[in-house]
Amino acid sequence: MLNIQISPLAAETFKSFGDVIALRDIPDKIINQGLCGRHHNLARMDFGLNGIAGISLFDAKQRSLPYKLDMMERHPEGSQAFLPMSQNPFLVIVAPDNDGKPGTPMAFKTAPGEGVNYHINTWHGVLTPLFRPGLFAVIDRIGSSQNLEEYWFKTPITISGDAS
Amino acid sequence: MLNIQISPLAAETFKSFGDVIALRDIPDKIINQGLCGRHHNLARMDFGLNGIAGISLFDAKQRSLPYKLDMMERHPEGSQAFLPMSQNPFLVIVAPDNDGKPGTPMAFKTAPGEGVNYHINTWHGVLTPLFRPGLFAVIDRIGSSQNLEEYWFKTPITISGDAS
Numbered sequence: 001m002l003n004i005q006i007s008p009l010a011a012e013t014f015k016s017f018g019d020v021i022a023l024r025d026i027p028d029k030i031i032n033q034g035l036c037g038r039h040h041n042l043a044r045m046d047f048g049l050n051g052i053a054g055i056s057l058f059d060a061k062q063r064s065l066p067y068k069l070d071m072m073e074r075h076p077e078g079s080q081a082f083l084p085m086s087q088n089p090f091l092v093i094v095a096p097d098n099d100g101k102p103g104t105p106m107a108f109k110t111a112p113g114e115g116v117n118y119h120i121n122t123w124h125g126v127l128t129p130l131f132r133p134g135l136f137a138v139i140d141r142i143g144s145s146q147n148l149e150e151y152w153f154k155t156p157i158t159i160s161g162d163a164s
Numbered sequence: 165m166l167n168i169q170i171s172p173l174a175a176e177t178f179k180s181f182g183d184v185i186a187l188r189d190i191p192d193k194i195i196n197q198g199l200c201g202r203h204h205n206l207a208r209m210d211f212g213l214n215g216i217a218g219i220s221l222f223d224a225k226q227r228s229l230p231y232k233l234d235m236m237e238r239h240p241e242g243s244q245a246f247l248p249m250s251q252n253p254f255l256v257i258v259a260p261d262n263d264g265k266p267g268t269p270m271a272f273k274t275a276p277g278e279g280v281n282y283h284i285n286t287w288h289g290v291l292t293p294l295f296r297p298g299l300f301a302v303i304d305r306i307g308s309s310q311n312l313e314e315y316w317f318k319t320p321i322t323i324s325g326d327a328s
Binding site: 021022023027031032033035036037038039040041042043045047052053054055056057058059060061063081083084085086087113115117126127133134135137138139142 | 185186187191195196197199200201202203204205206207209211216217218219220221222223224225227245247248249250251277279281290291297298299301302303306
């Protein structure tokens with residue numbers, strides 16, 4: 001059984017899959033009389049031809065490690081951003097496309113205060129919080145078409161690492 | 165000096181100013197093999213004629229109560245959503261429009277896990293976290309025009325209540 005180790009999330013490694021939504025070293029703009037830093041426009045979003053941007057909340061159950069990855073999915077008509085409404089890390093799994101199927105997955109753990117935005121049509125695992133509450137704001141496409149493709153692995157893949 | 169008491173945030177009271185982004189009583193859809201509830205499309209967003217949706221992070225200093233409100237602002241070209249990346253409540257101040265100026269403000273405290281979306285051109289106070297970290301994901305208009313109107317009160321208004 002394939003066993004994949006979890007790495008810390010890094011923007012450079014992640015960039016072919018999506019955006020790490022995190023504070024920059026220096027804010028782009030200081031606002032509110034010096035009391036707030038604006039870190040501007042951190043995600044490349046796409047909502048397809050007939051979709052619009054929406055904010056939804058995902059309330060997901062905590063997962064434990066090692067995690068058994070049996071399915072990955074992608075959204076052909078839109079990007080999808082996950083913003084944790086807690087300071088807890090979560091598990092991020094992505095894969096390159098390999099002829100219409102996910103290639104070898106990569107697994108990352110976010111730092112507190114980080115979110116991710118999966119680019120349009122990028123293979124990714126479902127939302128996998130490592131702590132409670134598993135509450136996330138999700139910015140994705142609102143539209144009437146299906147916008148979901150799933151791929152089930154014949155043999156599940158083990159994702160190993162340290163949650164804490 | 166005008167003194168305004170903070171109330172708990174309630175969707176019904178808030179609806180003429182914006183959306184409370186919070187879990188519904190029942191999720192709209194159960195996804196991820198039963199492990200996640202999707203609470204779907206919770207905000208009425210608007211990005212104007214020439215704007216697009218963006219995700220930014222705001223890193224704001226903690227404020228204490230009573231809070232001195234000396235300025236309110238509005239964005240004529242877009243809605244603006246604030247999603248706390250912590251489980252901490254924050255202070256939300258809005259006002260009806262009164263002939264191009266803010267009327268009497270109303271002040272609310274969110275519950276943990278709640279965000280807000282100010283509708284386009286709605287008078288509101290700047291981001292006022294009541295706890296650290298004051299880290300928020302902000303979904304608002306990305307565009308090149310100014311999109312900001314400020315109103316400074318001649319006499320500041322006191323906002324009173326209990327942060328905890």
